[in-house]
Amino acid sequence: MPTNPAVIAALEQQFPNAAKSEYRGDTRIVIARESAPAAMRWLKDLQEFDLLIDITCVDYLNYREEKPDRFGLVYLLANTQNNDRLQVRVFLGEVDPRIPSVVPLWEGANWFEREVYDMFGIVFEGHPDLRRILMPEESTAYPLRKDYPLQGRGERHNFPVLTRAKS
Amino acid sequence: MPLIPATSEAADAAAGQDYLWTLNFGPQHPATHTTLRIVLKLDGERVVDAVPDIGFLHSGFEKIGEHLDYNQYVTVTDRMNYISPMANNVAWHHAVEKLLGIELTHRCQYIRVIISELARISDHLLSTGAMGLDTGAFTFFLYAFYQRELCYDIFESMCGARFTNSYTRVGGLMHDITPVSIEKIRKFVREFPKTLDEMERLLNRNRIFVDRTKGVGILSKEQAINRSVTGPIARASGVTRDLRKDEPYLKYRDFDFQVCCMKSGDTFARYLVRMAEMRESLKILTQAVENIPAGPVNIAINERASLPDKSQVYQTIEGTITHFELIMTNRGIEVPNEEAYGATETANGELGFYLVGDETRTAYRARCRPPSFIHFALFPYLIKGHTLSDVVAVLGSLNIIAAELDR
Numbered sequence: 001m002p003t004n005p006a007v008i009a010a011l012e013q014q015f016p017n018a019a020k021s022e023y024r025g026d027t028r029i030v031i032a033r034e035s036a037p038a039a040m041r042w043l044k045d046l047q048e049f050d051l052l053i054d055i056t057c058v059d060y061l062n063y064r065e066e067k068p069d070r071f072g073l074v075y076l077l078a079n080t081q082n083n084d085r086l087q088v089r090v091f092l093g094e095v096d097p098r099i100p101s102v103v104p105l106w107e108g109a110n111w112f113e114r115e116v117y118d119m120f121g122i123v124f125e126g127h128p129d130l131r132r133i134l135m136p137e138e139s140t141a142y143p144l145r146k147d148y149p150l151q152g153r154g155e156r157h158n159f160p161v162l163t164r165a166k167s
Numbered sequence: 168m169p170l171i172p173a174t175s176e177a178a179d180a181a182a183g184q185d186y187l188w189t190l191n192f193g194p195q196h197p198a199t200h201t202t203l204r205i206v207l208k209l210d211g212e213r214v215v216d217a218v219p220d221i222g223f224l225h226s227g228f229e230k231i232g233e234h235l236d237y238n239q240y241v242t243v244t245d246r247m248n249y250i251s252p253m254a255n256n257v258a259w260h261h262a263v264e265k266l267l268g269i270e271l272t273h274r275c276q277y278i279r280v281i282i283s284e285l286a287r288i289s290d291h292l293l294s295t296g297a298m299g300l301d302t303g304a305f306t307f308f309l310y311a312f313y314q315r316e317l318c319y320d321i322f323e324s325m326c327g328a329r330f331t332n333s334y335t336r337v338g339g340l341m342h343d344i345t346p347v348s349i350e351k352i353r354k355f356v357r358e359f360p361k362t363l364d365e366m367e368r369l370l371n372r373n374r375i376f377v378d379r380t381k382g383v384g385i386l387s388k389e390q391a392i393n394r395s396v397t398g399p400i401a402r403a404s405g406v407t408r409d410l411r412k413d414e415p416y417l418k419y420r421d422f423d424f425q426v427c428c429m430k431s432g433d434t435f436a437r438y439l440v441r442m443a444e445m446r447e448s449l450k451i452l453t454q455a456v457e458n459i460p461a462g463p464v465n466i467a468i469n470e471r472a473s474l475p476d477k478s479q480v481y482q483t484i485e486g487t488i489t490h491f492e493l494i495m496t497n498r499g500i501e502v503p504n505e506e507a508y509g510a511t512e513t514a515n516g517e518l519g520f521y522l523v524g525d526e527t528r529t530a531y532r533a534r535c536r537p538p539s540f541i542h543f544a545l546f547p548y549l550i551k552g553h554t555l556s557d558v559v560a561v562l563g564s565l566n567i568i569a570a571e572l573d574r
Contacts (some may be wrong), residue, residue, distance in 0.1 A: 023505050023506070023507060024265055024266075024268065024507055026507065026508065028506075050392050050393070051392055051395060051397075051408075052395050053395065053510075053517065053519070053536065054395075054508075054519065054521065054534070054536040056521055056534040056536075058506070058523050058531070058532045058534075059532075063525060063531065064504055064525050064526060065504050065525075074506075074521060074534075076508060076519075076521070076536075080392055080406060080408050083408075083413040083414060087508065106393060106394075106395065107390075107393045107394045108393065108394040108395025108396070108541060108544070109395075110544060111540060111541070111544040112395075115540075119229075132222075133221060133222060134221065134222040134225040134573055134574075135222060135225065136222070143227065143230060144229060144230060148230075150230060150231075150233075150234050
């Protein structure tokens, strides 16, 4: 669904520096990390993007095209009234990637952010319960990063072996 | 009398008391149906708190998606929501075709509508059937599962596999649909409403079932939207969103059907919405089967995206060249350096794939938006203040598939 032209005009007025692009009918904007919390609040409260479809991340470590930074967070938003969609991108650097959480805005972000933390190691500040969700808690790696191999010796050999006698 | 839930505030007040005891529900429990674990904190029989613990079936499907090509990965999507694999196949290739910009043939779009709706019926049959099973209605489950077997028979006649179908391909399908399959679908559409009536007669006014489900696990419309809920669970709470109507993909614009909604948002409403959706799916199936357009299933061979038919590969030079151009490991489909999110309405909710292409034969990132993952996050909110026996009823109504939950 293409985004409403009125929303795009409002976006350009509000964030004149945000890079905007379009691909196959989807509008995407790139927002700087500093202005992300205010932008999210503005999008939810004033532009009525009330449904958070997904939060995910892409690791552009060896990507063929130049990207602003290593990690690209993706927020997929939708409006349940007029079915608008919008993709918001925030790029984070390699060293200590952290960003304010959006759980205060959308309760549904809780597990999405936990999964992104689990798989990419991005810290969401102010998240109520930022723990690993799919990987075991003892795990130390972030498996969906591009420098993590598909096959090979994993972390499993580091885990203690629990026998019936010890349990 | 329906159970009157304790208020959530009362449950919160009791949370710190030392007379509470902890119950470990799962990972192996008959009512979870799959491998998931919930740590329940109980005050007598009341659930004060529930902490879900997931990841037992995590197998790195998204990492595998970065190493398999666009046709190979469809076998992995079968194993995500394995109670409606056809719908997952359609969702995956819908996203891939959006990334590549492929326009499918009319015949292919109709067949994909048919398999999506059959998958929706088989998914709803299992989720309502298992919910009946958990609340004590065993016969209902048997009725539902017998009809599911008939859906499997149709899938088998289409692609040779009953369970893990892998029926779709980039730009087309594995095989064209045959008159045998069409006749089977016609027979199913003719005979299934009778069973559906019987199933509704078994449970809709059944005292035990209604008492155990009505007013249990209420989700308001505001909470449903705020917690990213989609699909039948959101529609049972009064959210009218249905991608088949709101963003008509494939050929859904051609069909006459309704979006089924309820306002009460409880477990019983979720059951009723699923039952009503099966009737709407039957309406779509009837229209689709009788109006399948003639013509090719796969897109043209010169677009160099869909695998050519085997007869073309063996008998024509264009077919052989195209086959090798697509299959060889240093060749493949031409993919732009772009990103796209394609979403479909599956039985469980919005199933989407966020794809990043990088000019190679495999995706740079293949993110799946799994509806079960989002719906299971709801569970502690829904169960707080209810009794232990309601855990299975609410869990059944959410239709959590652990393979999709953990991927």
